[in-house]
Amino acid sequence: MNQDQSPEALLRRAAAGDEESFRALYRQLSGGVFRFALHMAGNASLAEDVTQEVFLVLIRDPGRFDPTRASLKAFLYGVARNHTLRALEKESRFAPYWEPGAEPGADAQEQNAPRIAMAPAGRQMSGTGAPREEAIPDAGDDLLRREQIDTVRRAVLALPPVYREAVVLCDLQELSYEEAAHALDCAPGTLRSRLHRGREMLAQRLRAVERRPARAAAVPAASAKEGRR
Amino acid sequence: MTARHPGNHSDLPGSPERGDERKTCAEWEAALVEAARVPARSGSEHASRVAFEEALEHAETCPTCGERLAAERALSADLNLLAEADSFVQPSPGCEAVLLAAFRSERGREVRARRWIFAVAGTLAACLVILLGAALLISRDSGSLARGVFSRLPQLGRNPAAPAAAIEVLPGVSAAEMEDEDDEEVTDFYAFYHGADLSSVESGALVRVRVPSSELEAFGFEVLQGREEEWVNADLLVAEDGSPQAIRFVLPATQDTKD
Numbered sequence: 212m213n214q215d216q217s218p219e220a221l222l223r224r225a226a227a228g229d230e231e232s233f234r235a236l237y238r239q240l241s242g243g244v245f246r247f248a249l250h251m252a253g254n255a256s257l258a259e260d261v262t263q264e265v266f267l268v269l270i271r272d273p274g275r276f277d278p279t280r281a282s283l284k285a286f287l288y289g290v291a292r293n294h295t296l297r298a299l300e301k302e303s304r305f306a307p308y309w310e311p312g313a314e315p316g317a318d319a320q321e322q323n324a325p326r327i328a329m330a331p332a333g334r335q336m337s338g339t340g341a342p343r344e345e346a347i348p349d350a351g352d353d354l355l356r357r358e359q360i361d362t363v364r365r366a367v368l369a370l371p372p373v374y375r376e377a378v379v380l381c382d383l384q385e386l387s388y389e390e391a392a393h394a395l396d397c398a399p400g401t402l403r404s405r406l407h408r409g410r411e412m413l414a415q416r417l418r419a420v421e422r423r424p425a426r427a428a429a430v431p432a433a434s435a436k437e438g439r440r
Numbered sequence: 441m442t443a444r445h446p447g448n449h450s451d452l453p454g455s456p457e458r459g460d461e462r463k464t465c466a467e468w469e470a471a472l473v474e475a476a477r478v479p480a481r482s483g484s485e486h487a488s489r490v491a492f493e494e495a496l497e498h499a500e501t502c503p504t505c506g507e508r509l510a511a512e513r514a515l516s517a518d519l520n521l522l523a524e525a526d527s528f529v530q531p532s533p534g535c536e537a538v539l540l541a542a543f544r545s546e547r548g549r550e551v552r553a554r555r556w557i558f559a560v561a562g563t564l565a566a567c568l569v570i571l572l573g574a575a576l577l578i579s580r581d582s583g584s585l586a587r588g589v590f591s592r593l594p595q596l597g598r599n600p601a602a603p604a605a606a607i608e609v610l611p612g613v614s615a616a617e618m619e620d621e622d623d624e625e626v627t628d629f630y631a632f633y634h635g636a637d638l639s640s641v642e643s644g645a646l647v648r649v650r651v652p653s654s655e656l657e658a659f660g661f662e663v664l665q666g667r668e669e670e671w672v673n674a675d676l677l678v679a680e681d682g683s684p685q686a687i688r689f690v691l692p693a694t695q696d697t698k699d
Binding site for chain 2: 225228230233234237238241242245246249250258259262263266267270271356359360363364367378381382383384385403406407410413414417
């Protein structure tokens, strides 16, 4: 029997006690919630705590979600945002979670070990967390790409939270303006304004990084720009 | 980048002129940002597809806006790179396990809570039924009691000192009627108890009853032959504690008495 697999339908069935529906709902939405918290906090442990808290809300009080107001996805991002900001305020943990030179593992889905323990490209984390060396296809390009991603990640984390959440939701999580505005509890116009301002600040930071002499010596600016495009 | 350009660029070829409306580069900014985000997005969020195309058109002819568009596109590409790199990042399997355990626990708690509610509701319902039954029984007993009280009234005459074996209470006899001595003649009070001091009964009540004529003989009256079965009125003097103290008989006034 083909059942409706939309998040809202899954939540209805989960609220009625269907564990499989809850599992499906979790697998459908947990990644986005986790990545949002990760990009906001730069801390995998905190992001996982936030993810748990968000889904615990659904378990304990599914009635809090009002389908007439917004999508379940937007609701969950809103809860995640509140938990993340609260946790950041409480713990003041703004340290980037990414080690320089590391890259999210493209094969992370294949791992049984915690999937947040990501390995650089060409490496795979073993069950104990120790990296296992494998062949690296193109070390130069890969290094450049990893460096570039790391730079962007740091620039995003350096944004003030009010602009960071707009950029993360709209440009990294690809939520619609309406969904993101609901998650951030603001008007779509306000969100758009914050997004534009956030992007402007982000571009300034990235330009500042590119102008650094050390970086300029390592990677010619022209090729770096080319690589980014 | 948000400042208006001195030349306004509205005189450049392809500048944003629609009717009398001329936009500055600052006014194109929002559309340019959206245009830069579009390749990776659906583009359905744009308020107007026409405005979006106009912005691109303007960027082709305006060097400043062209640079801005290129910068925004580069930024979008950077962000897409980061999003793609992190697209496989997931919470640990332990997180799912913890949540599933919480889900089972919560469901179990709900089931227990539901059972508890049913149990409490059932108990309350049972208590309600018992209370209703008790109330019904009490009301029946009250009726019996009331009936018992009233049934005791005729028995007043069964007092050993009161020979009247059957006394019928006359409802609706007012005090005025009792005092209407023009139409009736009353005897003295006869105490039920030997030696009772009737003067001590200060605030008693008079209750009019009917007794058989035959009972008059016990008080020394002569009852005519053949009229023993008739009933005569009598007034019971009842003390405050409800005990009958004395009785007097009410006889129809004779012509002599009336005169």
